Amino acid sequence: MAMPHLSARLDTKGSPYLYVLPFFLLFGAFGLFPLVYTGYVSFNDWNLLDAGEHQWVGLANYSELFHDSYFWNALGNTLSIWVLSTVPQLLAALWIAHLLNHRLRARTGLRMGVLLPNITSIVAVTIVFTQMFGRDFGMINWLLGLTGIGPVDWQASTWSSHLAISTIVMWRWTGYNALIYLASMQAIPHDLYEAAELDGASSFQQFRRITVPMLRPTIIFTTVISTIGGLQIMAEPLLFAGTSTPTGGSDRQFQTIALFMYEQGFREFRFGYASAIAWTLCLIIAVFAIVNFLLTRRIASDEK
Amino acid sequence: MRFLRALATATAATLLLTACGSGGDESGDGGTVTLNVSLFGNFGYQELYKQYESAHPNIKIKEHTAAYNDHHRDLATHLATGSGAGDIEGVDMGFIAQMREVGQQFTDLGTDRQSEYLPWKWQASLTKDGKQIGYGTDVGGLAICYRRDLFQQAGLPADRDAVSAAWAGGWDKYLELGKQYTAKAPKGTAFFDGGGALYNAVIGQAPEGFYSTDNTVVVATNPEVRNAWNLVVQAIQSNLSAKLIESSPEWNNGFAKGQFATIACPAWMMAKIKDQAKSFAGKWDVAAVPGGGGNWGGSYLTVPQQGKHIAEAKELAAWLTAPEQQAKNFTSQGLLPSIPALYDKPEIAGYKDPFFNNAPVGKLFTTAAKELKPQYQGPRTGDIQTTIRDGLVRIEQGKQTSDQSWQQTVSDVERLAK
Structure with a gap:
């Protein structure tokens, strides 16, 4: 008689843990272990080609990184591309979601349509955009030429390359964020708008006074997610260079931190130094995500 | 709303933690022996593969081509991580010395073909301890x-x-x-x-x-x-x-x-x-x-040690770089042989290319x-x-x-x- 009793107790006490176990196992194997191991590697002088030959050097990789002008250059580029892509992206997403929230013809089609850029292969997207931003035969230079503005060598200068890369990022992620905004817009009770209308609030006032404050948690979510994604950008600048050299242009004018990490790890084969970059990037992202979380929380609550 | 916020925080935390990890991928094969040949640019082997496959019904050849820099970086990465390299890997003159330094990663192709090759071509892919890691394909000339x-x-x-x-x-x-x-x-x-x-x-x-x-x-x-x-x-x-x-x-x-x-x-x-x-x-x-x-420029074919079909790969690499095939590759593609005995053959020395206005x-x-x-x-x-x-x-x-x-x-x- 003790058997069923025990199994019944195990069932209620034990099974919840069993249900969540797969996540933690996967997370441990593919999240936590690489994270900790990368941390260990970052304290070593570790050559990837010498079959794992390594030597403990303490914080030497980090202090070298701190004095490495190419790291600061990459950090600056990353932040610039991130700001240039994230801010317009989220504003556009909010506006698109607002439009999609109205009664439109082919509403489902349009709503699904905004997600299309996101499910297209990042490589395909970047290659198409890189051709459009081509110096000699690119479509954008052709359009600019029609208005009399001389051809721009998009890859050559810092600002133009950042602008081009940000466009690629924006094109890919705006629709995704719009759908998330749309989902939570639909959870806003309709009587709020009716009441506002009775009080004579305009459409824009409704948007600003009702929609945006009610979206606060979602805005926080998308800001944090975009921060994490935006600071890790790598494929776009790598492919934008055309020759796929990981230096991000002739003068590293569009080398991001993730690309710098890739260069150090897989061209210089400095596994330890690359790991130190990875951890530094992780910390930078954490700081930015927290700051953004606090900022967006405050801005939204001011509205109330 | 509270649920959404909790979800947001949880997802953000997970993404943050996984932000520092990274992964790779690899591919396998089955059935008859499939030899993966990883190259860059244009080695002009398509016709030769067909010829080889019809002479060896149990062999299938799959070529993967990447851009010059990508190809060599990928090869180095695959060597470093111990998996993912092709059965045969092309290596350019500009990178052969780097591969020579990690010669233990490649199959020793032996010295039987030494007398065929231009001495400097042979020397450039020889490790310090005398292992030959690559069969020369072509030389650049200028x-x-x-x-x-x-x-x-x-x-x-x-x-x-x-x-x-x-x-x-x-x-x-x-x-x-x-x-x-x-x-x-x-x-x-x-x-x-x-x-x-x-x-x-x-x-x-x-x-x-x-x-x-x-x-x-x-x-x-x-x-x-x-x-x-x-x-x-x-x-x-x-x-x-x-x-x-x-x-x-x-x-x-x-x-x-x-x-x-x-x-x-x-x-x-x-x-x-x-x-x-x-x-x-x-x-x-x-x-x-x-x-x-x-x-x-000019290139080599190497056989990485990590391959599953080393013997077959070695045989194919030797065949592709044999004098007869190098001669064909010159008249069909313009790739200059690295085997000097061919230079005086009339079909090579006298070859004129119609694409280039019959230039000699x-x-x-x-x-x-x-x-x-x-x-x-x-x-x-x-x-x-x-x-x-x-x-x-x-x-x-x-x-x-x-x-x-x-x-x-x-x-x-x-x-x-x-």
Whole structure:
């Protein structure tokens, strides 16, 4: 008689843990272990080609990184591309979601349509955009030429390359964020708008006074997610260079931190130094995500 | 709302934690033996594969081609991580020394074919302890390919002997002709493709390049390196460059659109031109290189130790690089054999290529190959080439002066070789 009793107790006490176990196992194997191991590697002088030959050097990789002008250059580029892509992206997403929230013809089609850029292969997207931003035969230079503005060598200068890369990022992620905004817009009770209308609030006032404050948690979510994604950008600048050299242009004018990490790890084969970059990037992202979380929380609550 | 916020925080936290990890992928095979051959550019093996497969019904060959830099970086990564490399991997002259340094990762191909090869070609893929890691495929040699029609339109002599004679005195003469071309150039064309490619040709003629024979980087001290730089800078400043970066999509496009009139032309470049500039068949021609001699590129087939079908791979690599196949690859693709016994065969020495206006490419390239003085290549040659190319691109893009760019290039090279 003790058997069923025990199994019944195990069932209620034990099974919840069993249900969540797969996540933690996967997370441990593919999240936590690489994270900790990368941390260990970052304290070593570790050559990837010498079959794992390594030597403990303490914080030497980090202090070298701190004095490495190419790291600061990459950090600056990353932040610039991130700001240039994230801010317009989220504003556009909010506006698109607002439009999609109205009664439109082919509403489902349009709503699904905004997600299309996101499910297209990042490589395909970047290659198409890189051709459009081509110096000699690119479509954008052709359009600019029609208005009399001389051809721009998009890859050559810092600002133009950042602008081009940000466009690629924006094109890919705006629709995704719009759908998330749309989902939570639909959870806003309709009587709020009716009441506002009775009080004579305009459409824009409704948007600003009702929609945006009610979206606060979602805005926080998308800001944090975009921060994490935006600071890790790598494929776009790598492919934008055309020759796929990981230096991000002739003068590293569009080398991001993730690309710098890739260069150090897989061209210089400095596994330890690359790991130190990875951890530094992780910390930078954490700081930015927290700051953004606090900022967006405050801005939204001011509205109330 | 509370749920959404919790979800947001949880997802954000997870993403944050996984932000620092990374992963890779690999592929497997099954059934009859499938040999994966990983190459870059154009080795021209498609017909040969078919021939080999029909002679060996149990073998299937799959070729993977990537861009030059990608290919070699991927190979190094696959060697480092112990998986993912092809059964046969192509390696360019610029990277063979780097692979030679990690010779234990490759199958020793033995010494039975030593007597067939050009001695310097054989030597360059030999490890310190005498292991042979690669069968040579082709050598570059050096010539200049040019567009007859564009030369004519610019009022220059178009006949190949006249063109060869015009710049026989050296690269200065080449630049002089370039200035004449530029003065009357057809719209939308420049004299040559880009600074990086021209640089590779010029430095390829020097007795010593980026390395001295004891594996020391001499970029900062070897006057030849700086002289070649100055020459290319002068060419750029005289507006002779189409400012296209070698092996980029724009460069490929440049062939098709006819953006440049000349290009430094190792034998393998002929295969490239035939691929990319099909509509200009018969309009291209080949002249001797200014100054004579020199080499740029040429490749090897290696068999990484991590492969599952080493014996079969070795056999295929040996077959693909055997004299008979190398000879075929010259007449069909223009790839110059690395086996000197072939140079005097009439079907090679007498070969004329209709694509290049029946230029006697056989005579031109075999003469060049016989006169070629080999240059020692060190472990990071390929990456140093890329660094110097970037330096020249900075000048082409108007970002820096020659001196600024040179200083940055030297310090980048030092960092690379550290």
